[in-house]
Amino acid sequence: MHSQALLIEELRRITGGATVWSRAELGARDPGFDDRNFGAAALVRPRDTAGVAALVGFYAASGIELVPQGGRTGLAGGAATTREQIICDLGAMDRIEEIDPLARVAIVQAGTPLAVLQEAARAYGLDPGIDLAARGSCSIGGMISTNAGGIMAFRNGTMRHRLLGLEAVLPDGRVFGDLTRVLKTSAGYDLKQLFVGAEGTLGIVTRAAIRLDAMNGASATALVGISDAASAQRIAGHFLGQAATSLQAAEIMWRPFVSAMRRMLDYPPDLLPLDAPCLLVLELGADTQDAARAALENGLAEIWEKAGISDGLVATSLEQARMIWRLREETEMIERMHDHPPSFDVSVPAGMLDAYVARIENGLEALDAAWQPYVFGHLADGNLHISLNADGPLAPARYLAVEDVLYDGLRAAGGSFSAEHGVGLDKRGAYERHADPVKQDLARALKMLIDPQGLLNPGKIISRRRSSS
């Protein structure tokens, strides 16, 4: 057993003088979204890949477990720690090493926040093509490790599709170096894919080559009231069918979410038309902002009757657009209304969105007459975020019953019980009950192959090996 002082000294020595926080210091710091993030013996913040590799290599096979952390914005307990674990914090690896404007590629260290990359790319008229509400805090490495999706995934794909190359430290301390900068490679198994969505259980992502897109023209924002998701899909489909504009966001919110948000944001009654059963936020790109606004107005007029639009507003100022987006994005308001409200993140196939929402409303009400879900999310890829109007955590059996309401039948229909938040600790039960058994077998074998000692973020996604087996 290490004493704290010896451990701190050891960590500094291994990593060549990296910043180290003791257990006491961790207790005094902000653990991010999840209180369990800072329950570890210590945190160490290596300055480069060699530092991460030295750390991992030193503890390999020693029984000391490591938990990699990025922006600590994860929502599934993927960065949670236990008392004897050591946190490998990527926060000191936060540099953009290179932006190549001709090749439209950025070489980025894993601890870089998304917003920093977005801003650096913007200086070249480029954009990483991925965006989410936690942009200011979430790190590129964390986004790779959960295969983050966000607002523009329906157009540009998820993090997996924005990733050209990747460097990661394996559980034995070796460096897997594949900083490919080209899109096309079919040169043997593309093993960098293993680390995407693996939540740090197979290796610690240290650097990445990210694809950038040309930023074209300008965009405009609209808020549309409709009766259901089917209407919203007709509207999104109308704009997706236009060649001269590009739909950049189609975010849907159901009434209970909108009502809660307007109250918490203290929006005056006539600020925005918010009375419909469903609201759709559209962001449309075109050559100029005037062209984008005109295309939104004309497009909505064309489809008004057919889509059953009850209300619509094209923002005429940046401030008005910001008000619309705050309604969708400042979801920490829900956490202010309820203490740790149980939250979920599903992908629902396009044809069953309305039926799904009706089914879970009924199912949750059957469990508790006071329960109602706040539902909002990304219309065009069917990714719904769901929070319960209740304090958490729920008792295990109760939580299980809620999960069954939300997840039953999703896989058979081609959906997913975790769209972009990962499995971590909190959805491991769902994983074990709702993921394909053959896939689970293969995943366990893969974890055993690459991390036979189970020292890298153990217990996340896959349960620890049973000691009796």
Next chain:
Amino acid sequence: MHSQALLIEELRRITGGATVWSRAELGARDPGFDDRNFGAAALVRPRDTAGVAALVGFYAASGIELVPQGGRTGLAGGAATTREQIICDLGAMDRIEEIDPLARVAIVQAGTPLAVLQEAARAYGLDPGIDLAARGSCSIGGMISTNAGGIMAFRNGTMRHRLLGLEAVLPDGRVFGDLTRVLKTSAGYDLKQLFVGAEGTLGIVTRAAIRLDAMNGASATALVGISDAASAQRIAGHFLGQAATSLQAAEIMWRPFVSAMRRMLDYPPDLLPLDAPCLLVLELGADTQDAARAALENGLAEIWEKAGISDGLVATSLEQARMIWRLREETEMIERMHDHPPSFDVSVPAGMLDAYVARIENGLEALDAAWQPYVFGHLADGNLHISLNADGPLAPARYLAVEDVLYDGLRAAGGSFSAEHGVGLDKRGAYERHADPVKQDLARALKMLIDPQGLLNPGKIISRRRSSS
């Protein structure tokens, strides 16, 4: 040892009456691009996933090796066979099981040719977003197994990015079933990615869920003469920066390729302006064909001086556009000029295209004063196809020397020695000499984990295990 008659009977019995071809029948059939494809003991064509699973399960651990085959258009020997192997042909699984126009998803059997999917999707105003010259023959399963890219990859990604879900038969006969229909899933290791680009060595892909995009407007074609790839990149960049149009293809051809093609296609001297050192084929989409033509004309005029354009033609008829595209796509002409010309397929980072072409021209000339490469390919993702003006196959040492000229330094620069053709048998030497050793170690361990008996497409990508080890 089976006699042929017993083997044929056994194969029919296992697969529930599937079509079976004997060795003699194989000898009388067209083996596709590669003569080695039909050197096997027999070919069996299961009708469904259960038939494939029964076949694989029956021979698991028995020492009988299986080689999966799709459209047999592969260019790296990935479908080559030896005398005792059995071909599992996916040609009878060629149905599009479903197209969901709302979700924009197709559920496709692995043997379906790309062109069949393209045509079926077009009836709904949709498109699979991937296209390549072998569209009429190449199968969806084969495209997944080589992570095919083609003409539109720079916009829409490679096959990996078009794939939502996948079903595959594992080497032990179990079915890995992950026919997810949604884009966003972060529900544990995304193991379907393992089968993408694995060339049938980890499992036999049987069905897939493919993403479809809305087909917008119309397009127009231009042929532009420039002095080098840097000029071509300025032109492509100009069109990529426009919001109201979408660049759908940017194909580059160097003069020796163009000269050979115009001669073989017997194009009269004044048919097309073909005299520049480099030619660029552009396909631009817009709301209407007139708008696309006008945007091409205006865009080229705007960038004419800056990009150093020497010649330019916007096609005014479909026939003229077809003439331009034949020049780029009918590359079997090169095979008529030379007997099995050695061919290569590299990804070159954007900044070094011209230097790369100059370097390989010099390097090849140094090996043989008569050697000159035909170079053509996909400008916007740096994917160059290269054929040598010589008969093949070359003597092994000679081939190695050519590979060194073509591949040295590519990985360090972030490129790839195999962009979209895979490794198969023919690039295994390159893989062993040019792929990251840590990646090769992991790949070998993964193959051992999933196919411990080495019965699925053995020797492709990864060498057979040495019997002495």
